[in-house]
Amino acid sequence: MVAEKVEKEAAGQLLDAMYLDLFHLIEEHTQCKVNLERANASGAILLARTRFQAGGSNSVSKAQIPTENSAEFNALCRVIKAKDENEINIERHAVDKANGYVEPLHWFSVLPPMSLRHAVTKFRDCIELVAESTNLQRQLTDVLCWISKLRQSVLQQ
Amino acid sequence: MSLLFNTEWGYLEGITRGFKNGMLKHSDYLALTQCESLEDVMMNIQSTDYGNIFSNDRKFSVELIEKRLGEKLLNEFNYIRAHSTDPLSSFLEYIRYPYMIDNVALLIAGLNNNRPMKRLLEMCHPLGYFDQLAAIEVAISSVELFNAVLIDTPLAKFIPPNFHEETFIEIDVEIVRGVLYRSYLESFYAFCEGLGGTTSNVMCKLLGFEADRRVITITVNALPTHLTAEDRLKMYPTCGNLPDLALRTLSEVSDYDRVRDVCNFAGYGDMFDNIERDTDGLIGLEDRFLMVEAKNNVQSYLQQFHYGIFYSYVKLKQLESRNIIWICECISQRQTDNVNAYIPIPLD
Numbered sequence: 001m002v003a004e005k006v007e008k009e010a011a012g013q014l015l016d017a018m019y020l021d022l023f024h025l026i027e028e029h030t031q032c033k034v035n036l037e038r039a040n041a042s043g044a045i046l047l048a049r050t051r052f053q054a055g056g057s058n059s060v061s062k063a064q065i066p067t068e069n070s071a072e073f074n075a076l077c078r079v080i081k082a083k084d085e086n087e088i089n090i091e092r093h094a095v096d097k098a099n100g101y102v103e104p105l106h107w108f109s110v111l112p113p114m115s116l117r118h119a120v121t122k123f124r125d126c127i128e129l130v131a132e133s134t135n136l137q138r139q140l141t142d143v144l145c146w147i148s149k150l151r152q153s154v155l156q157q
Numbered sequence: 158m159s160l161l162f163n164t165e166w167g168y169l170e171g172i173t174r175g176f177k178n179g180m181l182k183h184s185d186y187l188a189l190t191q192c193e194s195l196e197d198v199m200m201n202i203q204s205t206d207y208g209n210i211f212s213n214d215r216k217f218s219v220e221l222i223e224k225r226l227g228e229k230l231l232n233e234f235n236y237i238r239a240h241s242t243d244p245l246s247s248f249l250e251y252i253r254y255p256y257m258i259d260n261v262a263l264l265i266a267g268l269n270n271n272r273p274m275k276r277l278l279e280m281c282h283p284l285g286y287f288d289q290l291a292a293i294e295v296a297i298s299s300v301e302l303f304n305a306v307l308i309d310t311p312l313a314k315f316i317p318p319n320f321h322e323e324t325f326i327e328i329d330v331e332i333v334r335g336v337l338y339r340s341y342l343e344s345f346y347a348f349c350e351g352l353g354g355t356t357s358n359v360m361c362k363l364l365g366f367e368a369d370r371r372v373i374t375i376t377v378n379a380l381p382t383h384l385t386a387e388d389r390l391k392m393y394p395t396c397g398n399l400p401d402l403a404l405r406t407l408s409e410v411s412d413y414d415r416v417r418d419v420c421n422f423a424g425y426g427d428m429f430d431n432i433e434r435d436t437d438g439l440i441g442l443e444d445r446f447l448m449v450e451a452k453n454n455v456q457s458y459l460q461q462f463h464y465g466i467f468y469s470y471v472k473l474k475q476l477e478s479r480n481i482i483w484i485c486e487c488i489s490q491r492q493t494d495n496v497n498a499y500i501p502i503p504l505d
Contacts, residue, residue: 045439045495048486052479053443060330062280063267070270110331111378114441 029136036129043122049115064107074100162462179206190496219485226478251345256285262334315340335392346396359465368397370446376407439498447500
């Protein structure tokens, strides 16, 4: 009886710790999404600023951005599984035109203005934040799963 | 000169001054920045000199607003052009050449990327249409385009003698455009110098500033790239106030501080200072040049009986259009904190 009570208390404390973890993860995940939204919005407004400074209609990007009929090329940024199988990482390649790793900025201009370069930085940050958000989401799912199992085992006792 | 000017172009000067007086004032911009949706913006625009330009439109977007604003300027410009005589008509053609260069650059980029010509022609700027543009449609490679552009189009005189058929493929289209634009600007400068009088005084000042602006902007944008000094020099117009030594130095500099030092020496140091506004650092070097350009173009109206007012009107109207589009972008992206980052035009 005492042992059962001790077990239940331990389970209760573990459950409390897991719920605390859950709340911390929710907070981090929400903050990550807010940062992602901010970075995306900054990137979009910087693109609008580039159009404003350049006059809007004289970009050759309309004729250079790849379509489904364009030649194939390799992505500079790929999502890969981390050593910890449950997490993902971003793998970046250097620009190497000969091997198909093209610089996407050159579709817009070989003399890109500062605002366009800043927009590139913001969208790169967005990719990192998406990966971070995904990892946090996976951790949240794991914690929820463990909480559910623990609650079931406590109820069965 | 004033009597002679008025017999030929007095009416057109009067019309253009009327157009300029109808441009948006500070109070109009205040009303636009307080709009909450694109529909509000369109209603406010229709209560200005733009009139009922959205009467047949039902779907509202930033692209549509930009298109309608451009059509208004196009109609006004075509009216002036249709009533002009030489040398004003040649002067007005010079105003159109940059758009023709942009259109040809778009066609080159499209052909190099195997895009259908018909689709590319739809993307061209209407101010840059010329008769032979439709004939260029039959070009299926940039080599054929080169021959078409070299032979019969108004841009033939801007193609440097060292360009050949393979140039359009070998060299990036931005550099081709930069070289053509340099040729155009120097030719326009020489044309205005030849006109003499007030036109020459006003236009040489405006074009000299434009040339310097291009030099500095190309230099700053080229800093993080692998563009060689020779390529940079090819694009630098020489008709500005920057001396040859400054041009050679700027073609070789590799860091921002050095550019700033050269520009300080040449009198453009103020462009690199920070300006305190509630705009999250959106104001950059190009914006400062736009502010000075706006001021110079407004000042051209202080003198009479010269062609500079036609050039200034087109520039100011385009800046106004950009301002309106910027406000629309901020509203459509729900980032109204940045809505005040337009370039004010000191008309009042």
